[in-house]
Amino acid sequence: MGQAGRRVEGPRCVAIVGPFGSGKTTLLEAILARTGAVNKFGSVDAGGSVGDSSNEARAHHMSVEANIAETDFMDDTYTFIDCPGSVEFQFESQPALSAVDLAVVVCEPDVKKIPALQVILKSLEERNIPRILFLNKMDKCTSRVREMVEALQVASAAPLLLRQIPIWKAESAIGYIDLALERAFMYNEHAPSELVDMSATDQEREWDARYSMLETLSDYDDVLMEQLLEDREPSADQVFENLVEEMRQGQVVPVLIGAAEQENGIMRLLKVLRHEGPGIETTAKRLSCPEPTDGSAILQVMKSIHTSHGGKLSISRILKGSIKDGDVFYGADGDEIGRMSGLFHVQGQKTIKDNQADVGEVIALGKLDNAHTGITLTTSKAGIDALDSHALPAPVYAMAVRPKEHRDEVKLHATLQKLAEEDPSLLIEQNQNSGETILYGQGEMHLRVALERLEGKYSINIESQDPAVPYKETIRKSTSVRGRHKKQSGGHGQFGDVLIDIKPLHRGEGFAFTQTITGGVVPKNYFGSVENGVKDALVKGPLAGFEVVDVAVNLSDGSYHAVDSSDQAFRSAGTLAMREGLPDCSPVLLEPIMNVKIAVPNDATPKVNTIVAARRGQLLGYDARPDWEGWDIVESLMPQSEIGNLIIELRSVSAGVASFEAVFDHMQELTGRNSDLVIEAAKAAE
Structure with a gap:
């Protein structure tokens, strides 16, 4: 096998993604069970899986956050990141995707899932992340796999390359034929598949499907194309080298088949990951990660978690170098982020303490309060160029929230910031006009889960409602009105008298104030006070109390008292005039x-x-x-x-x-x- 196709060594990081309900968490559980990371295959429905172990995930029977688990397979360490499938929660795991080596895209043999599959594949394509499609639930498949792959092709910019075909018996998939190995395997539920001989019929199917696979590969390799045209059989090493190179380059998307719930196809998937998947060097190059000259470490923060007892954990991938507990980290600009206190491996909701970690590993850094999801960290005091981060989607749903108990106001603000750190697709706004705290997200369920976390994890009882719509008021007609403020209560009195002309402006012009005073009937030093009084009246309009806009006011006449007039008196006179005049201007x-x-x-x-x-x-x-x-x-x-x-x-x-x-x-x-x-x-x- 050539240099490009050689198996990489060192820790690997793999994302498991796919549409809602496709079986991603079950696949993770099958991988952990097959590799011995768990003693028992956990059921997602029964709430016994390593993934989906949060209260919110189990309450709704769906992934609502990225789950992380680590295992060893044939002397290699793998960190799997199980990403939510619902479009409302997908973006929570986007920062984690940037630093993975490869993605396993889990999909059911169901054409109804094509739009959701396309959304996920597009996200991976934009990041140039190599990907494998795992066609799950083959035990329930009733259509021809090749036809299904052809139907799914619309979702992928790169060709879907069928690597395996099923062996059928009584319309059920009882095994598979590997088109690269040219071998047949029979499924054994919750056990490794068994090598079997191919029937004559299956042999013909294998030749036909294998030739289609080679044709697709030859689109990116002139030597292979020439061999096929000359009816020369390429060597096994050459086929695998093409498969590896073209998958790592994102030129093709290999398609494997299986049934995660029965652990069918798991071992072959693991072997493909081991022998064909890229490693940390390829990932660092894809991210344009520089090579430190001083031997310092470079990390990407993939996710932030606020734990009940251990404080904040920053889940990070080491792209360069190695780290040890107690290291000091710096941001891209060289500013000190903080000293790590605790280094952990993550297994679902559990953490396992360690003292050091090497390049490629995914670890949790303890109590780096200034480290935020998506940022680049380094142990170099000189800092480092920040790696590209992915833009978050625009919010599509909003909710105004407030605590039921007034004493929780300050706590609510701090807690919302923690939620937004854990899930950057949650946005928080303090609306100055309405005074509301508005939570924005990717859908109703997205915000519902956020509120459940506020109440369950942080013990804040929340009231929510639709955010206020910022209606305004304006006028259609003009008028002139006098406003007189006169008050005598012993000593100096208060006197201000103004005549103002009110007229509408064109939409969007806002507010204009002018004066055409002659003869000094209102001294110049009171003009500003009259304007402020007019603005005071515009804060709450006559119809429903909304701000009044697109109004022009001219101060045309008035009178003053040498002793009793003051700024406040003329301000009050301006307010009185506006409040009396606006209802006569046909407000709308x-x-x-x-x-x-x-x-x-x-x-x-x-x-x-x-x-x-x-x-x-x-x-x-x-x-x-x-x-x-x-x-x-x-x-x-x-x-x-x-x-x-x-x-x-x-x-x-x-x-x-x-x-x-x-x-x-x-x-x-x-x-x-x-x-x-x-x-x-x-x-x-x-």
């Missing part, structure tokens, strides 16, 4: 209109158009999504009040994969019944 509500771009598989585009129309949206058009075969981008203008639960409806018509981005576009008048409902709700809240 304004609602924010968002530009919404919806990404959706094109078979759901007509349904999305209907959803947009039902939510008072204006359809601007749609076009093919760039670099996403079979997807559209639907663009529309939609009221912000209609976007709150939009993602729920979009995902219900798109096999759970639709997403959208919304940015503010303009304010628009709201009239009729919709306006009445907003005004009634605002007054009721008052």
Whole structure:
């Protein structure tokens, strides 16, 4: 075998990804059982697995966070990262994906999962992560595997390369034929497969499928292409070298078959990982990780965990060098991050203490409070160029949260920051206008689990509601009004008298204040006070108490008293005039209109158009999504009040994969019944 195809040595890190329900956690459990890392095959449904061991995961019977487990296989150490499959939780594990050597993509033989599979493969393709497709649940497959792979091909930019075909008996897969080894194996439930002889029929199927595999490989190798054209059989070493090189380069995606629940196909998968998967040197090169000249270590923080008793743990991959407990770490700019206190290996919810770790290992660094998910760490005081981090998706669901007990206000803010550290796809905003604390995420379930963690892990009882929509008020007509503030209560009194002209401005122009005073009837030093009084009145409009915008005010006349006039008196006069005049200016509500771009598989585009129309949206058009075969981008203008639960409806018509981005576009008048409902709700809240 050539240099490129040689088996790498040292610790390996493998991500297990795939659509929701495809069996990723069960596959991890099968791997741990087969390699002896656990004594018993744990059941996901019964809550006995190493992965999905958090309270929230077991309550919802789904992965809600990346789970990490370590095992040894044939003298090599492997760290597996089991990533959530639901689109709402996938992005929690994105920082971890950057530093893995390879991804095993788990998929069921079900064409309904193609959109979800495409989302996952696209994420790996953008990072150039080598990948293997494990076609799971073959015990339940009722269609021809080659036809299934052809159907799944739309989800992958690189060719799906079938490496194994099933051996059938009574329409059930009882074993497989390895097209590279040219050997047949019979499944044994929860035990290694048994080498068997191929029947004549299976031999013909193997020749045909193997030739298809070699044809695909030859697209990237001229020598192999020439051999096939001349009907010359390539050597086994050459075939494996092609398989290894083209998989590591991301040119092909090998497809293996099995059934994780019965541990079928697990040993062959492990051997492919061992002999064909890339190692840390390839990964460091892919990440453009520099070679330290001083022998220092370089690490990428993949995940942050806040434990109940041990403090913060920073799960990290060592890309260069080695570390020991007590090392001091620095950020990319050379600033000191802190001294590690404790070094641990991670096995699900358990940690195992160690004193040192070498390149390629995935370890947890204890109590580095200033180390955040996605950053690059080094033991060099000079710092290091930060490695690229992946952009997080735009949030699609929001919730205003507050503690039921006022005493938990400060605790809530600190705890939300911890949640966002553990899951960077959670965003927190302190809205200055509404005074609300708003939690943004990737869907209703995403935020529900976050609230469950607040209550279960941190003992904060939470109340939640839809965030307030930032309605505004404006005017349609002009008026002139006098405002007089006069008060006498002994000693100096208060006197301010103004005549102001109020008129509407064009949408988006905001506020303008002018004066056309002549003869000094209002001294210049009071102009600013009148303006401030006018602004005070604009804070709460006459209709529903929303801010008034797009208004011009001119101070045209007034009077003053040499003794009793003051800044405060003229400020009060300006406020009085505005409060009296605004109701006579035909006030009207304004609602924010968002530009919404919806990404959706094109078979759901007509349904999305209907959803947009039902939510008072204006359809601007749609076009093919760039670099996403079979997807559209639907663009529309939609009221912000209609976007709150939009993602729920979009995902219900798109096999759970639709997403959208919304940015503010303009304010628009709201009239009729919709306006009445907003005004009634605002007054009721008052």
